Amino acid sequence: MTQPMDRRGFLNDVGIGFGGVALASILNDESFAAASNQNLAPRAKHVIYLHMIGAPSQLDLFDEKPELVKRHNEPCPPEVTKDRDFAFIGKTSTLAGSPWKFSKHGESGQSMSSLLPHLGEVADELAVIRSLHSEEINHAPAQMFLHSGYGRGGRPSLGAWVTYGLGSENKELPGYVVLLSGPPGGAGTSMWSTGFLPSKYQGIQFRADGDPVLFLSNPDGHSTDDRRRVLDTLATINQRQLKVTGDREIATRIQQYEMAYRMQTSVPDLMNIEGETTETLQLYGAQPGKASFANNCLLARRLVERGVRLIELYDSDWDHHGSIETKLPKKCKETDQPIAALIKDLKRRDLLKDTLIVWGSEFGRTPIQQGGDGKSKGIAGRDHHKDAFTMWLAGGGVKGGVSYGQTDDFGMDIVENGVHVHDLNATILHLLGLDHEKLTYRYQGREFRLTDVHGNVIRDILR
């Protein structure tokens, strides 16, 4: 273990100023990185995780199934649904072919539906995994499972593990930031909670309405100058107390008040996108002052520029049990352009190579129909499907233009290269330079891991 050698020296100097911002972490960083040598080379420095809450239909976006289209409205063969639970539908539903056309994109010929014209333009950047599978079939447990490797809550999320594992790069912003468009998923804040890890690793929600970070603004009538005077006086008193009691926590406390003060400037600066060029705003379809997924994508890039390690975007209303033919195009319209813009924008700024983008959801949707009469040309809706769904990764150490994993002719099951949620999480950690088997935390008598006792890195999609 490397010993912070100048602890004593710092403590004596604490009255001089607050220039040494990294000292807070030296003093108080219990992070895994601080306590152990890392032996994996990181491929990504940042992660932007795009979670479409509710589960988009992979069969209408990424996983083309001509057989399903051919046999549209035929009853589903019973052997296909045998030993399988669905959340809502019975096992006697009809097969539901996608009403949308698929085509090949990019040099790699990635297959995507007509709902994703913009994403098609960056197809060569994506590693599309069509063989994800999960263990939970209801939203909240599946969301918890995806983010914490455990479907019952109370465990740290991926972001918390990463922040614990790597610490924070930026000293004026949290290392782990969450942006929402629409209400959060059923799992609520547990998707970005620290579980049993210390609360400093929690995801901090930056909000579009009110204070961007809770309690960021000074109370009415209390100016920045007032606050500065308050903090200076506070520091004087805390320093005296530090000298008298020798309590190192006080030194950290002084630093944290200074960081809070800096956040009061840095966070609003970050959230204000008015300084972006018209071209950039148009690229994303973002509008200053208007909360949207597009704005959040742009904010994600700004957060990456500022060194924030992990950024999660949650977009709601993807749970299309019915009216999928109107709702899915609407959601795609809201998200397709901004996501493609994010990839393009990161790339032209040379940030994509250091930034891993993950797109996906807690599970996918069934190849059999929910609702409808089983006679119409189109489809009414699709139920939850945990046994085979699609996610994609891009940037930060990921091979572009890759298709990984295959499902059967119906898209019901995986036939090649299955990727369990634990495998995905192991891969994300790997790309960040963290060995998922070694990133452990001892709690209530057990060494916990994000991947429990499972997980294999998906080597084939790595650069």
Add this chain to the structure above:
Amino acid sequence: MRMHHQQEKPQKQRDLTGKTRSIAKALLNIINRSFHRRLFNASQSLIACLVTLVLVVAVNAEPPQSPARMAKVDFAKDVFPILRRSCFECHGEKEQEGGLRLDQKADALDSGMIEPGSPNDSELLRRLLLPRGHDEVMPAIGDPLSKKQVAILRRWIAAGAAWPDEMQVASHWSYVAPQRPSLPPGMSEPWVKSPIDQFVLDRLKEEGLTPSPAASPEKLIRRVYLDLIGLPPTPKEVMRFVADPSDERIESIVDELVQRPQFGERWARPWLDLARYADSHGFQRDDLRDNWAYRDWVIQALNDDMPFDQFTIEQIAGDLLPEATESQKIATGFHRCAPTNVEAGALPEETRTEQVIDRVNTTGAVWLGTTLECCQCHDHKYDPFSTKEYYQFLAFYNNTELEADRASNKPSSIKFQGPSMELSDPNPELKAKRSDLKAQLAELEIKKTSRLGLLAKGLEAWAASTALVVADAPKTHTLDVVSFDSQGSTDSFENLDDGSILLVGGDPPDKDVYTLRTLTALKGIQGFRLDVFRDDSLPGGGPGRGDPKRRNFVLTEFSAELCKTDPEIIKAGNSGGEKLQFASATASFSQRNWDVAGAFESGVKTGWAISPKFDDSHWATFVLSETLDLQEETELVFKLRQQWGQSRTIGRFRLSAVTGNLVADSVPKNIAVALKKPVDRWSPKDRRALTNYRVGLDATTKQFDKRITDLQNQLKRLVPDTTLVMVELTEPRMSAVFARGDYQQPGETVQPGTPAILHPMPPGDSNRLALAKWLVSPENPLVARVTVNRWWAELFGQGLVTTAEDFGLKGEPPTHPKLLDWLAVEFVENGWSMKQLLKTIVLSATYQQSSSTSDELHELDDRNQLLARGPRLRMDAEMIRDNALAIGGLLDLKQFGPPIYPFQPDGIWKKIGGISYQYKISPGSEQYRRGVYVVHKRGSPYPSFVNFDGTARFACTVKRSRTNTPLQALTLLNDPVYVEAAKSLARRVRAEKKNGTLEEQIDHAFQICTARRPTKTERDALMGLYRQQLKADSQDEPQPSSQSKKDDAWYCVATVLLNMHETFTKD
């Protein structure tokens, strides 16, 4: 120890280049073999290797050993437990990572890991001493061995690594029941106040340390207040103690504090963390649940100092006690705190199984200090618990009913249910009123039942007469229009062949009244029908005239008059007619909030409209109150008022009179069909349908229903509060071992039973009650230790066993084993009294030491495990809030009842899964009640608590983390709760020291926050701030009054005071 690479080593040695080999050989003469190996691994870089060597030498270097230190090591007692704890998980009976097994003599000694007599040649030691994070460091999982443990292994190997064939390996310490230890000598030491101090002093002496001086009286009384009631003392209380800081005085203060009602509130908090108590279900349908009576039960039980064994039994199995009281049943809310997944589509049995598993794991953590959950899928890797034992334990909890079930076969109908008990009402008046209402309700139900019987009996006769009515189906008769008049100046109209009237003209008036004169001589007119048609000539095809897109009309009033007077007079404009009364109206369709019934009431705010169904024809029938029989041709005048504006008027319509039975028109098809059948052909379904139809028409039944609903609503408003309880099924469920922990794969069936390593369960019942009694049996080696250790941790920041949640093999051994056992034995012998035990601890000299530390002490023992100083901890989330509110004089000490809703920013309780959750801030001082009462929604907990390490309470939490973050600073500086506390403190100080100088006021405020007087530096800093603020420009007002400047300045001072580290630290 996991040794992956041992197989590869010989290979690597063979691969060495000659050059390296010769250097290595030279080195071998001076260094041992383990370094040699290190060198091979790093052979690419000799320099790096040499640096490493130096480091390893430094670490390995043992000081010259004194004869005492060279004392013989006892393998069974000293060595084996170390190997068991740190190695057997991967190199034991169940797993042999890298082919290595260390739990058996032959395997271990043949492994090549241990070179008897040559510790420095032993690979085992080399691995143990590698730096953390190194690829080969051992143990691969878990903490490195302590220096002391390594030294023991070294001495054992040096002495020849003796491994007796026969040995008695002691059980792990925590599985052997504690005995009262003999006290170490030293009672005569003046410092010692309690046996606790003897144990502590003994250990300090061993380390060559001395205790810290006693804390100042100010700090001591504050510490005791915060620890016992969670609130700070007032300056008066401080002064009184400072005047006489004797042992007798502090004892009487402690005695008084543990009697305060706030004691239970302060100590309920950690217990509720264990109980994962919350006010909502968790998961997507995170609805609120009523279980707060359980929270109140905990507070009351702690205040009553309920013996811990009883406290346990009532919570685990209060419902199963003979003649269980209400309070004992409420106590079982402990396990009803388990989160429950009631998301649409969730499977009830899965949800139930998860809850039962949660109960098992929580019980293991709370009463046994053991992580049982590992055994869900496989035998515990290091602690002596098997999977089968896990499911035997689970069987105790497997016999309660489903707590989430589907109301129908629809997956979305899953609901939270399970036993909920009405709380007895402390208000006798309400109780009386409720029983009165219930009696009325019962009476009405009887009346209704007899009425229904009556209706069912006469069904055949009724059907016969109704059949006649139905046969008399209504007929419409288009009325001859004599004249039509509208108010539009450019309008004209056409009489079309079907008898309808079409309005013509491109400029319809905003509002209109159509007047129609018709002639008819019909008999038996029941009502009039208005047909509204579309027409291509109308904007967008009509039927409205106003807008080609919004083709609506609003018929604000439909009226009819019977003209009896001379037609000539009528022509002159005097209708003089008799207005016909309508009883009801029906229509093909009515727009929401624009029901056709509104069209025969006068007034422009009601009327008939048809949005969004613009593409259909529509009709409305207005039913007369009395049948109209005309004797001769008579003129009827109709007025169609359309007063909404924007030409929302009808473009084409037809009026008809309706004869025959209108009721027949409304008879549903299935009834009409059944009525046509002879009685003996009725199917049971017909009969049921007819009965229901008849009941639906029956005015008497309707009246009963209305009164019943009314009474039920009244009762609902008076309903007593409820709480969740455990109720045992009469028929126990079968329990089985789940393969890989999957409830859908039950294997071998099991009976309830407790783990074999622990004390046996007496014969007799094997239900939850038996389990509860077993948990608190005096033979249980764990429960008293685990419990006192948690309380110790609450006072000192960490337990004597620092892994308070894990007393198993992997847990830390106690820092003061004898002290722990002494406390455990004391606790049980004093009748499991928590208050007695806390009193013993806080009256010890150990607890009463000053909490300041020195650099030397910090270097030696930064976590204060040796207890050479007093405790110094940041308060936990709830206490920080309570403390600030108390300082500000805002705190409302009202106890008990439903949760409170303090201020939180908008939008925290977001809409989830289609359900939105209202957050209404509690009125008045309710929002300033203690943190233990703050509503806890698992999916979105109170943010300022989360920022101070409050947990979401999704699972049992034994130990919260204690972090130090910028969000904490922002919370204390800007959360409106703390802003208000600061303002209130500023007001309070100036009110309490009205005639004091600024200096006196600041001193007073400082003492409110910290219990002590400020030093000169501190006072000067605060006074300086105050003066600077007075001089500063105001942000809001150009020329602020001197009063508001003073308020601002004081607010700044109070903010500093509330944000001082000392203010929210127990020191």
